[in-house]
Every structure is written in C-alpha cells, then in structure tokens.
Amino acid sequence: MTNEPVLQINHLQKKFGHFEALKNITFDVHAGEVFGFIGPNGAGKSTTIRVLLGLIRATDGNATIFGQDVWSNSVAIHRRLAYVPGDVYLWPNLTGGEIIDLLLKVNGTQHSSRTDELIKQFGLDPTKKARTYSKGNRQKVALIAAFSQDADFYIFDEPTSGLDPLNERQFQMAVLNLKQQGKAVLLSSHILSEVERMCDRIAIIREGTIIETGSLAEMRHLTRTVINVTLKTPLDLTQLAGVHNVEAGQHPNEWQFSVEAKSLPAVMAALTEHHIMALQSTPPTLEDLFMHYYTTEKE
Missing domain, CATH: 3.40.50.300 (P-loop containing nucleotide triphosphate hydrolases)
Structure with missing residues (x-):
C-alpha cells in the first residue's frame, strides 16, 4: 500500500x-x-x-x-x-x-x-x-x-x-x-x-x-468468543469472571458459553485444571460486532 x-x-x-x-x-x-x-x-x-x-x-x-x-x-x-x-x-x-x-x-x-x-x-x-x-x-x-x-x-x-x-x-x-x-x-x-x-x-x-x-x-476485542468444552471433572462456570450465557451440553460436564476477550486466559486456565476432553472456540463475527454497537451502545 x-x-x-x-x-x-x-x-x-x-x-x-x-x-x-x-x-x-x-x-x-x-x-x-x-x-x-x-x-x-x-x-x-x-x-x-x-x-x-x-x-x-x-x-x-x-x-x-x-x-x-x-x-x-x-x-x-x-x-x-x-x-x-x-x-x-x-x-x-x-x-x-x-x-x-x-x-x-x-x-x-x-x-x-x-x-x-x-x-x-x-x-x-x-x-x-x-x-x-x-x-x-x-x-x-x-x-x-x-x-x-x-x-x-x-x-x-x-x-x-x-x-x-x-x-x-x-x-x-x-x-x-x-x-x-x-x-x-x-x-x-x-x-x-x-x-x-x-x-x-x-x-x-x-x-x-x-x-x-x-x-x-x-475489533474482535470488543465482543465475546463462544466456547464449547467437555471437561473430565465438574466445574461451576457461572462463578468465573467474564463468562456469560452458560448452557449445559448433551453429555456430562459439556458446556457452551461465551467469554469476554480480557477474561479468556483466566477461563482457559480454569478449564485446564479440570482436564479438557474436547474444546471448540468460535471467534466473534462481524455480525456479533455490529449487534454489539447497535444494541449495547444504544441502550
């Protein structure tokens, strides 16, 4: 350029x-x-x-x-x-x-x-x-x-x-x-x-x-990453800072949640302590970002 x-x-x-x-x-x-x-x-x-x-x-x-x-x-x-x-x-x-x-x-x-x-x-x-x-x-x-x-x-x-x-x-x-x-x-x-x-x-x-x-x-720092994880031992994800929209999966200790970018390292460390069996992360999309501005910022 x-x-x-x-x-x-x-x-x-x-x-x-x-x-x-x-x-x-x-x-x-x-x-x-x-x-x-x-x-x-x-x-x-x-x-x-x-x-x-x-x-x-x-x-x-x-x-x-x-x-x-x-x-x-x-x-x-x-x-x-x-x-x-x-x-x-x-x-x-x-x-x-x-x-x-x-x-x-x-x-x-x-x-x-x-x-x-x-x-x-x-x-x-x-x-x-x-x-x-x-x-x-x-x-x-x-x-x-x-x-x-x-x-x-x-x-x-x-x-x-x-x-x-x-x-x-x-x-x-x-x-x-x-x-x-x-x-x-x-x-x-x-x-x-x-x-x-x-x-x-x-x-x-x-x-x-x-x-x-x-x-x-x-821009992705402004929105949340969606995590799908299966752990070996139980963990109360609702107690972790920066974690939102926690939902149980189909299997024991399987969870889906969203996490703020600044909290991601601490959350990953907590998950690791409970032995991660499977993990999938989805970065925020432009649509997530767009909705962030046209909903949260307008409120």
Missing part, C-alpha cells in the same frame, strides 16, 4: 436543514485495499457516497480522491473512478449489451474480451431490452460495465441487492481481483457476511457518526 490514501475524508458533515445526516465522518482508503462501510439503512452511507461523487456538497469538513477535492475536481476524479449504486436505472428501450457499451464509451473505454468474460460469468443475456430485466439483471449491467473499466478507485453502494448467491460470489471474486491489481475499493453494504469475507478494514456508521474503524481482528 502507498502512504498517500486514494480517498481521504476529514470531519465530513452534511446538514439538510436542521437534520444532521453526517455529523463527523473521518476515514481513508488506500490502494490495494477493500474498505467496508457498514451500517443500517438511513445511517448515512449513501449520503457519504453522494458527497464523494460530487453530487451534493458537504456542509463542513473535506474529502479528497487522488488528492483532489471531491466537489471542485469531480470531473477529473470521475475519469479514474467506477461507481455502482444499489438501485440501477437503465434506458428501457436499449438492450443490456448496448447499455454496457454506452457506459464504457462515456468513460472512455471500449467493449473488450474482459467484458464478454464478465457477461458470461454473471449469466446476463445482453440481447434483451432493459425494460424486461429484473432488479438483479439491472445490477449485473452496472457491475459488468464497472468491472470492464480500468479505474483506480471503485465505489460500490449496496451493489449485490437483487443478485442470487452465485452472482454474489462472482462479484466477490471480481472485487478480490481488483485488490490483487492494487485498486482501491469502497464497499458500502449491510450484508455483513459479504463485508467480512472481502474487506481489509471496516468503518461502522450509526446515525451519521463513525463509531469504529479498523480491521476485523482489531
């Missing part, structure tokens, strides 16, 4: 009248990185992206892409950028293939063997008119056009809405291919499994505020 971020956002704010859609957004995205931007609908993801695309102007703070201001240099930035929204609207009387070619031409690119390969991978019939397409097929048109381009920065805003699991997988493979080429990717999504599988770092947004940024490994 280069030291200079492809995208840099500093204390970005956006007000619509008295409503603060974005309160204080700060994060950056580097070349060769897939950055996940997650939060529920209405949290401010799409508003942030509209600012980055130069569609609306920030109230305060600043954002740059390729070192250029996103509002005053939007035309120059767009030459090196590819964008796919969550709701794609197409010209109804053009075929999918014609629209792909048009989108490529507008971006100074031509239909290539890569385009044909993508059409095949995503299973799109390019001869049908856009008015006959389902939502998923409209998404495919935009994704094929985006992946056909040799952009330096790719912005995806809920890009897989409407896609079946097979095409979601094709999308993930195409994004990881961009990463290997050293491209920068910003992926806004509420599909947590998708983000967890693909992203190097994550920002969680809630009500217009970034509440955590980092890699999943860095």
